[in-house]
Structures are given as structure tokens and as C-alpha cells.
Amino acid sequence: MDLKTEVLIIGGGATGTGIARDLALRGIPSLLVEKGDFTSGASGRNQGLLHSGGRYAVNDPDAARECITENRILRRIAPHCIQPTEGLFVSLPEDGPEYRADFIRACGAAGIDTLPLSPREALAMEPRLNPRIIGAVQVPDGAIDPFTLVVENARDAESRGARILIHTEVTSLIRDGLRITGVHVRDRITDEAFAIGAAWVVNATGAWANHILRMAGLQIGLALSKGSMLITNTRLSERVLNRCRPSANGDIIVPNDTVSILGTTSMRVEDLERYEVTPEEVTFLVDELSRMIPDLKGERFTRAYAGVRPLLQSEENSDDRTISRGFALIDHGSFSGPAGLVTITGGKLMTYRLMAEKTVDFICERMGLHVPCSTHTQRLPGAGQGHTLKDRLLRLRRQTPAAKGELLCDCELVPREAVDAILREGKVRELQDILHRTRLAKGTCQGGFCVYRLLGLLNERNKTDVSGGSNRILKDFLEERWKGIRPVLWGTSLKEEELIESIYKGMFNLTHEELHPNPPPSKGEGNLPARLGGGEA
Amino acid sequence: MKRFDLIVIGTGLAGLMAARTATAMGAKVLIVGKGMGALTLFGNTVDILGEIPPGTEMAEGITRWIAAHPKHPYARTGWEGIKSAITAFQELFLPPYPFAASGRGNSLLPTGAGTMRPTWLIPVTMAAGAAMIPAETLIVGFRGFKDFQGDTVSLHLKCRGVTLSLPRYGMEGLTAPAIARLMDDTSFRERLGESIRQQMAGERFIGLPAVLGLRDPAAVLKTLETVTGARVFEIPMLPPSIPGTRVFHRFREELIAKGADFRMGHSVSGVMVKDGWCEGISIPNPPLVAEYRADRFILATGRFLGGGLWAEMDRIIEPVFNIPVFQPGERGQWFGERFFDPEAHPIHRAGVVTDADLCPVDAAGRVVLANVWAAGSILAHHQAIEEKSREGIDIATGFLAAKRALAS
Numbered sequence: 035m036d037l038k039t040e041v042l043i044i045g046g047g048a049t050g051t052g053i054a055r056d057l058a059l060r061g062i063p064s065l066l067v068e069k070g071d072f073t074s075g076a077s078g079r080n081q082g083l084l085h086s087g088g089r090y091a092v093n094d095p096d097a098a099r100e101c102i103t104e105n106r107i108l109r110r111i112a113p114h115c116i117q118p119t120e121g122l123f124v125s126l127p128e129d130g131p132e133y134r135a136d137f138i139r140a141c142g143a144a145g146i147d148t149l150p151l152s153p154r155e156a157l158a159m160e161p162r163l164n165p166r167i168i169g170a171v172q173v174p175d176g177a178i179d180p181f182t183l184v185v186e187n188a189r190d191a192e193s194r195g196a197r198i199l200i201h202t203e204v205t206s207l208i209r210d211g212l213r214i215t216g217v218h219v220r221d222r223i224t225d226e227a228f229a230i231g232a233a234w235v236v237n238a239t240g241a242w243a244n245h246i247l248r249m250a251g252l253q254i255g256l257a258l259s260k261g262s263m264l265i266t267n268t269r270l271s272e273r274v275l276n277r278c279r280p281s282a283n284g285d286i287i288v289p290n291d292t293v294s295i296l297g298t299t300s301m302r303v304e305d306l307e308r309y310e311v312t313p314e315e316v317t318f319l320v321d322e323l324s325r326m327i328p329d330l331k332g333e334r335f336t337r338a339y340a341g342v343r344p345l346l347q348s349e350e351n352s353d354d355r356t357i358s359r360g361f362a363l364i365d366h367g368s369f370s371g372p373a374g375l376v377t378i379t380g381g382k383l384m385t386y387r388l389m390a391e392k393t394v395d396f397i398c399e400r401m402g403l404h405v406p407c408s409t410h411t412q413r414l415p416g417a418g419q420g421h422t423l424k425d426r427l428l429r430l431r432r433q434t435p436a437a438k439g440e441l442l443c444d445c446e447l448v449p450r451e452a453v454d455a456i457l458r459e460g461k462v463r464e465l466q467d468i469l470h471r472t473r474l475a476k477g478t479c480q481g482g483f484c485v486y487r488l489l490g491l492l493n494e495r496n497k498t499d500v501s502g503g504s505n506r507i508l509k510d511f512l513e514e515r516w517k518g519i520r521p522v523l524w525g526t527s528l529k530e531e532e533l534i535e536s537i538y539k540g541m542f543n544l545t546h547e548e549l550h551p552n553p554p555p556s557k558g559e560g561n562l563p564a565r566l567g568g569g570e571a
Numbered sequence: 572m573k574r575f576d577l578i579v580i581g582t583g584l585a586g587l588m589a590a591r592t593a594t595a596m597g598a599k600v601l602i603v604g605k606g607m608g609a610l611t612l613f614g615n616t617v618d619i620l621g622e623i624p625p626g627t628e629m630a631e632g633i634t635r636w637i638a639a640h641p642k643h644p645y646a647r648t649g650w651e652g653i654k655s656a657i658t659a660f661q662e663l664f665l666p667p668y669p670f671a672a673s674g675r676g677n678s679l680l681p682t683g684a685g686t687m688r689p690t691w692l693i694p695v696t697m698a699a700g701a702a703m704i705p706a707e708t709l710i711v712g713f714r715g716f717k718d719f720q721g722d723t724v725s726l727h728l729k730c731r732g733v734t735l736s737l738p739r740y741g742m743e744g745l746t747a748p749a750i751a752r753l754m755d756d757t758s759f760r761e762r763l764g765e766s767i768r769q770q771m772a773g774e775r776f777i778g779l780p781a782v783l784g785l786r787d788p789a790a791v792l793k794t795l796e797t798v799t800g801a802r803v804f805e806i807p808m809l810p811p812s813i814p815g816t817r818v819f820h821r822f823r824e825e826l827i828a829k830g831a832d833f834r835m836g837h838s839v840s841g842v843m844v845k846d847g848w849c850e851g852i853s854i855p856n857p858p859l860v861a862e863y864r865a866d867r868f869i870l871a872t873g874r875f876l877g878g879g880l881w882a883e884m885d886r887i888i889e890p891v892f893n894i895p896v897f898q899p900g901e902r903g904q905w906f907g908e909r910f911f912d913p914e915a916h917p918i919h920r921a922g923v924v925t926d927a928d929l930c931p932v933d934a935a936g937r938v939v940l941a942n943v944w945a946a947g948s949i950l951a952h953h954q955a956i957e958e959k960s961r962e963g964i965d966i967a968t969g970f971l972a973a974k975r976a977l978a979s
Contacts, residue, residue: 317902320884441717483809486684486720486723486809487718489720489723490717493720494734503723504723508684512910512911513909513910513911515910516910520906523902523905524882524883524902525881528918529878532875533612533876535956536612537613537809539911540956540957540959540961541613541615541682541683541688542688543621543687543689543959544911545957549679549687550685550687551685551687551727551729
């Protein structure tokens with residue numbers, strides 16, 4: 035199977051899918067390949083913060099202005115992906131009043147609305163805050179659901195003619211003299227290899243940018259910075275809570291539906307496939323954020339995770355054409371590299387749309403097309419549909435009694451039918467694809483109960499035709515789950531873990547495969563989560 | 572104020588066994604606990620030591636194993652201690668609902684994941700599982716009962732499987748206790764047996780989720796076997812555990828008949844300790860706090876799940892008496908890198924260290940409280956989950972702690 039397209043996009047994060055949508059809206063054919071599922075990189079591993087820009091106001095006014103502009107656009111085009119919680123910048127005695135004054139001034143200059151609050155007012159709004167605060171400033175922060183945002187961009191692009199292939203990895207670039215004319219790819223599930231020809235190849239792989247560029251003998255100055263986060267079992271605050279001081283580690287708590295996300299840290303990493311949240315980072319985050327919420331230590335933490343930010347080091351590499359401070363669009367053909375290849379990296383989730391706009395503007399200019407961008411006005415297809423817990427409860431209430439009785443997950447209210455609907459679409463290929471598209475495994479037990487039930491359903495639908503059967507998939511899932519759970523195992527989480535171990539290692543004896551009737555042959559599948567196989571029987 | 576010969580803290584299998592042993596010796600016993608312990612979550616069969624391969628004679632295997640594990644709780648009881656405790660346990664479970672070993676070693680029983688699991692004593696409702704032949708077995712699941720996935724079991728065991736709609740399946744999702752209560756009704760189980768019979772294609776064994784009644788499981792088994800003409804067995808599944816609940820009820824019935832006092836649903840809120848001696852405990856009973864005094868105390872509060880141990884970010888504590896807890900290094904060292912590490916996670920070795928009589932000792936080996944004994948999974952240096960030794964440790968150390976306590 036060989037394919038052809040006008041623009042080939044590598045990377046299924048916010049930037050890649052944003053570019054696919056922008057191209058589609060301007061009528062330019064594109065094909066996107068992603069080696070995992072959507073949001074496998076930083077787009078799926080961030081704090082879910084809808085920045086007001088306040089965080090950058092004092093030190094980076096350009097980034098702040100970018101943020102507040104995109105903030106307003108996203109509220110318009112993707113209201114269903116956003117919880118308009120507002121945010122507070124909270125001053126503790128050690129933060130002093132000076133930064134607060136600078137902050138208010140800088141926000142004003144960047145066009146960010148601020149509302150100064152007295153300690154009493156702030157404590158009335160957020161009772162768990164440290165009573166020793168000396169003041170707070172309200173800004174238009176919020177929470178954003180990156181997965182829905184990305185899937186919606188992808189869905190809209192597809193409905194306008196773009197093609198998207200997930201679990202498809204670029205293995206090499208096709209070069210014709212001085213020009214890149216396409217890519218060789220491999221389907222990671224079927225192992226099928228094929229070529230895709232394209233007039234332009236866009237490298238939108240974020241932290242993986244150099245991984246692709248190395249295939250063309252190129253490199254850009256990119257530092258990889260790991261940020262670690264913790265998720266609490268309950269929501270700690272109504273609003274986003276930031277420390278009102280120069281940006282530092284452990285200075286933010288973002289509420290999201292029924293939970294809160296604590297962040298973050300910053301550590302250089304070398305290997306993008308192998309990094310973890312360390313016990314020291316966890317201890318640091320809990321200690322540091324206890325200054326804002328003093329009784330944080332008694333909280334139950336359900337999971338830790340980390341993402342890798344691609345940070346541009348433009349000063350070290352004068353070849354980079356820096357469009358803005360946050361991100362860079364590099365036309366490699368303009369600098370000793372092959373033509374037809376552009377890299378868009380750096381930046382942040384907040385500016386994904388702007389990054390896509392600049393990329394497509396550039397490609398249009400080179401193609402000699404004059405079609406303006408419309409992603410800032412065209413709403414995403416699901417806009418107007420609610421995604422909050424309240425909306426889920428309302429939808430559940432409208433369902434038939436029989437369907438209501440069949441909840442796979444009692445914590446997150448996921449009905450069997452929701453999974454059946456995803457299976458009918460026929461696009462999911464791995465267990466994790468299903469978990470991404472539902473709230474399964476996102477509640478208190480982190481899938482300890484519902485994934486067993488989900489696999490029962492998949493067995494019933496003949497979707498687990500893999501070596502070792504569904505227990506292979508179950509074990510891979512439990513290993514994946516372990517990475518997130520292990521760093522937060524103390525207190526109540528440890529109680530839950532004893533329960534889960536007692537079930538899967540104790541009662542189901544899954545460790546001892548030698549005793550089971552269907553020993554899984556080792557086919558060298560490595561760490562790849564077992565695929566879903568088969569079809570309807 | 573009532574004064575007791577012995578107060579047992581913890582209503583799991585270890586506490587129940589200690590209380591039962593003490594009442595059988597004529598002691599006046601109070602048993603207090605906030606829940607029903609792991610027993611009602613995972614208790615299905617009685618594991619002694621699953622690590623002993625099926626085919627190895629248990630007495631021989633375990634004696635050798637103990638010699639290689641001198642810190643393990645079994646090293647305190649020895650095989651003889653395990654055997655007499657198990658015999659005492661079996662005396663509580665007489666026909667028609669006995670627990671018996673199916674051979675001289677461990678047997679393998681099918682589980683709710685379609686895997687096989689080694690165990691020692693098997694209740695009569697699960698006995699046929701040890702003898703089942705996949706090609707001659709039908710696995711029956713229930714529509715809407717999500718904690719037993721029949722297709723998962725039949726696919727892995729390579730049996731045939733069917734999913735039945737229960738006649739009384741209503742709007743809500745089915746739970747194990749709800750189905751077990753339905754099974755207690757004779758006409759329900761007769762109709763169920765009939766719908767299974769209609770699905771059969773000559774199978775000689777029938778596997779069902781472990782929900783065959785709470786009150787009289789032997790009668791449920793008999794009805795189903797009579798109607799279907801096949802051997803029927805229960806398969807352990809996700810918590811809660813109906814077979815474990817039966818064990819709990821049987822113990823409670825016996826203890827109450829023998830005059831023991833129960834305080835269920837309460838944690839111990841304080842202890843009265845003086846010069847290394849515990850005089851009493853207090854239990855919040857809002858709006859009052861009740862105090863109970865005794866000559867001896869047995870601590871059988873379980874591990875983290877049961878509340879016997881509590882992990883702070885940097886250390887593990889024992890919340891009732893604040894007895895020193897053996898802990899394997901700092902938090903970063905508590906767990907292995909992989910969930911299914913071949914070695915059990917180091918934290919599972921944490922717990923209360925005792926002398927040969929099961930009296931908790933400090934790091935220097937000195938007895939902490941002269942009239943307090945510890946029993947069950949709270950003890951250090953076992954790996955009950957991976958070893959498959961949970962019930963064996965509970966029964967053997969509960970039995971021994973009561974014997975030692977009353978001998979003092």
C-alpha cells in the first residue's frame with residue numbers, strides 16, 4: 035500500500051492535529067501519521083491548564099499576550115473542552131508584596147484581566163488555602179481537556195477530507211536529491227510497511243523532533259525537560275491556584291472535574307522512552323504545595339505522571355528561525371537542509387492553534403495560495419456538548435434502564451454501551467486506545483476493577499485474539515498502571531494497592547503463568563501493549 | 572465495667588481464630604473490629620503455602636520450606652502448629668459444608684480470570700473445580716453481573732461458556748451478595764438449574780461464580796447438581812467474597828454461642844498502657860467512649876488494607892499500640908520496578924516482629940508489651956499474597972497466639 039498526499043504531518047498531538055484541521059479548513063489535502071495514539075506525547079502529559087498568561091506576564095510579556103489571546107479563542111471554539119474555573123495567584127508571606135504589584139502591572143500591560151483580592155476574600159473563595167496568605171489576584175485561568183481537544187481537531191480534519199493513521203511510525207524520510215518527497219512508515223500493530231509521498235513533510239513531533247530530523251542528518255537545539263505531576267483523589271479547590279512569585283517548581287494546583295493536578299518539576303532527560311517520576315519529586319511536590327494548602331499531606335493521591343517539554347535552545351543554534359519566543363517553525367530548506375521539510379516545535383498546549391496557523395501560513399505562502407486561516411473562528415464539532423460530571427450524569431439518566439444497569443466503571447460512570455460504540459467505530463486497536471476514549475481506569479481504583487470487566491466485554495466481542503488471551507492484555511495494563519501508581523504509594527493509596535495485588539497476584543495468581551492452561555508464547559512483543567485482534571465472530 | 576480474660580483486636584480470620592481458640596479453652600473473650608477483614612474480600616479456600624508445587628506432600632514440603640525461612644511466621648508455629656490449628660478450624664466446618672484437602676499436596680483450582688491457582692483446603696462447593704476436565708466443563712456467567720466475566724474464564728480454560736439472564740435481573744447491576752441471597756431461595760435455584768440444563772451439551776462439570784448462597788450453600792450445590800446431573804463448582808472472583816462471608820458468619824455464630832462478646836464496626840481509639848503492660852482499650856461509641864479491660868490482648872488488625880499498618884510518606888506505623896514496625900528501607904525502596912516483579916515487593920515483608928511466643932519485640936529484640944500478642948498478616952517477614960499463605964498464617968498464628976496468651 036503506497037499513499038500520496040499534499041502535506042504529510044508527523045505527530046498526533048495538539049500541534050499535528052491542529053495543523054491537519056487548519057489545512058483541511060483551507061482545502062489542502064493532508065495525511066497525519068502518529069506512532070502511538072493521539073496525545074501520546076506532551077499533549078497528553080501536561081497539567082490541563084488553560085493559561086491566562088499570568089504565569090508569563092512579568093518575565094515574558096510576548097508569551098503572556100499569546101496565551102491570553104489563545105485563551106479567548108479556545109473558550110470560543112472549544113467550550114466543551116474547557117472548565118472556566120478562574121485562577122488565583124496567591125501570595126504567601128515569603129513571596130512578599132513586591133512581586134504581586136509587578137504581577138498586576140504586567141498583567142495589565144499584557145491585556146490580562148486581574149481582580150486583586152484581600153486574604154479574607156480569597157479564603158472565603160478557597161477555604162483550604164493557607165490562612166497566612168497576604169493576598170491573591172484573580173485571573174482568567176481555567177482547566178482544559180487536551181485529549182478531547184486533540185480528538186476533536188482530528189475528527190473535524192477527517193470530516194473535511196484529511197486522513198489520519200494512528201499506530202503508524204515513520205521509519206525513514208524519502209529523499210529525492212535536495213528535496214524530501216515523502217516518508218516510509220510502519221504500522222506498529224500489523225508490522226506492514228509502506229511509503230507515503232508528499233509535497234511537504236511537517237515534523238510536529240514535539241520532543242521527538244530530533245528523532246525525525248536525524249533521519250535527514252539534521253539536528254536542532256532542543257532541551258528535553260521532564261515535568262512531573264500528581265493527581266489527588268478529590269478536588270482541592272474551585273479555582274486554579276498559583277504561587278504569586280517568579281515561576282518555580284511546585285507552584286500550581288489545577289482543578290479538573292472531581293480531581294486536582296499538582297505540578298510541577300523540571301528535570302533534564304535524555305531518553306524520551308524511559309523516564310519516571312522519582313520519589314524525591316513526589317516528596318518535593320507534596321511538601322512545596324503544602325505551603326499553599328496546609329492539609330495536603332492527608333490527601334489521597336491516585337497517580338503520578340510526567341511529560342517532557344521540548345524547550346528550544348535558539349541562542350545555541352543560530353540556524354533556527356524563531357517565529358515567537360515560545361515556539362519555532364523551521365524551514366530546513368532555507369538553511370542547508372533538504373527542501374520540503376519543516377519542523378514546528380517548542381511552544382505549549384495553549385499555543386497549539388497559533389503554531390498550526392503559522393505553519394500552514396508558511397506552507398500556503400510557498401504554494402502560492404492565498405487562503406486565510408479560520409481556526410480562530412470555526413468552532414470544533416462537539417462545541418455545545420457538555421463533558422462535565424454533571425453532563426455525564428444527565429446523559430446516564432436519559433439512557434434506558436437496561437443500559438443503565440451495565441456500568442463497567444462505577445466510579446466514572448462508564449456504561450458498557452459507550453465501549454460498544456467505540457468498538458463499532460472500528461478505529462481502536464489497543465486497550466489503551468479504549469481507555470483514552472473513555473473515563474475507564476481514571477477513577478479511584480485506576481482500572482483495578484473496570485479493566486477486568488472491560489476485557490470480559492472484549493472477550494465476548496471476540497476482540498482479544500492475541501497470544502496469551504486477555505490475561506496478557508490485563509498484565510500489560512497492570513504494568514502500565516504501576517508506573518503511575520508506584521510513586522504515590524503510601525496512606526490510602528497503599529491500602530488500595532494491597533487490594534489490587536490481592537486480586538491479581540493473590541486470587542487470580544497471574545504472576546505464575548506456568549500453572550495456567552494457556553501459557554502465552556513469547557513473541558518478542560516487548561513493552562508494546564497487547565493489541566486487540568479479531569472481529570465479530 | 573466488664574473485665575475480660577482476653578481482648579482480640581481485629582475481626583479477620585486471625586482474630587476470629589484466636590477468639591475461637593480462647594473461648595474453646597473457656598476464656599471470657601471480647602473481639603473488636605471495624606470491619607470484616609480480608610476474609611470477606613478474598614477468602615475462598617484455605618491457602619497454607621501455594622509455593623509448594625502440587626504433587627509434593629504438604630507436611631514434607633512445608634517442613635523443608637520453614638527451615639529455609641527462619642523469620643517467617645510459620646517458623647513460630649512449625650508444621651505441627653499449622654496442623655493442629657487447621658484441625659481446629661476444620662472442626663467448625665462439618666458436613667454438609669466441610670473444608671477438605673483434595674490430596675496430600677496443593678490442588679489447582681480455576682479462578683475468575685481463567686487461571687489456575689494452588690490451594691490447600693477447599694470448601695465442598697469448590698471441590699469439583701479441582702477435578703474438572705476442560706472439554707467436559709460448561710462455564711456459566713450471568714448477564715449484568717460484571718465481577719465474573721464468564722467469557723474470560725471459558726476462553727482461558729478452553730471450556731464452553733454461556734451467559735444466562737437471571738430471571739429476576741432487574742434495573743440495577745447485579746452484585747454477588749444479591750445473587751447469593753437469590754440462591755438461598757429454593758425455587759430460584761431450581762429454575763436456574765433448569766436453565767443451565769437446557770444449555771448443556773453433555774458436559775459433566777459446571778463452573779459458576781462463587782455466589783451459591785450464604786445460608787446453606789451445600790443445599791444450593793445439591794439442587795444444582797440434581798437438576799443438571801453434572802458436578803457443580805464455584806469459581807472465586809472479584810471481591811466481595813461470598814465464601815469468605817460464610818466463614819465469617821460461621822465463626823461469629825460459634826463465638827456468640829460460646830459466650831464471646833462482639834464489638835463490630837469500631838476501631839480502637841486508645842490504649843491504657845503502664846510500665847510495659849496494657850490494662851485496657853477504649854472504643855469510640857458516640858457520644859461515649861467505652862473502656863474495656865483485660866488481662867491479655869491479641870493484635871490481629873491485618874496489614875495496610877485492614878488498617879493494622881499505616882504508611883506515612885516516610886515510615887510505617889502500627890496505629891493501635893504504636894508497636895515498632897519492621898520496614899524495608901525508605902519509600903523509594905518499598906516497591907519493585909514492575910508490578911509483576913518475580914520477587915514480591917519489599918514492603919510486603921514489613922510488619923510486626925515477634926519473639927517465639929508471638930509477643931511483639933523492638934529492634935533490639937526486647938518484648939514491647941508483656942501481655943500483648945500479635946497474629947495474622949500484620950506479622951513481618953511473610954509474603955502472603957505471592958506465597959499464597961494468607962489463611963494459613965491467620966489460622967496458625969491466631970491459634971498459637973491464643974494458646975500462648977492463655978498459658979501466661
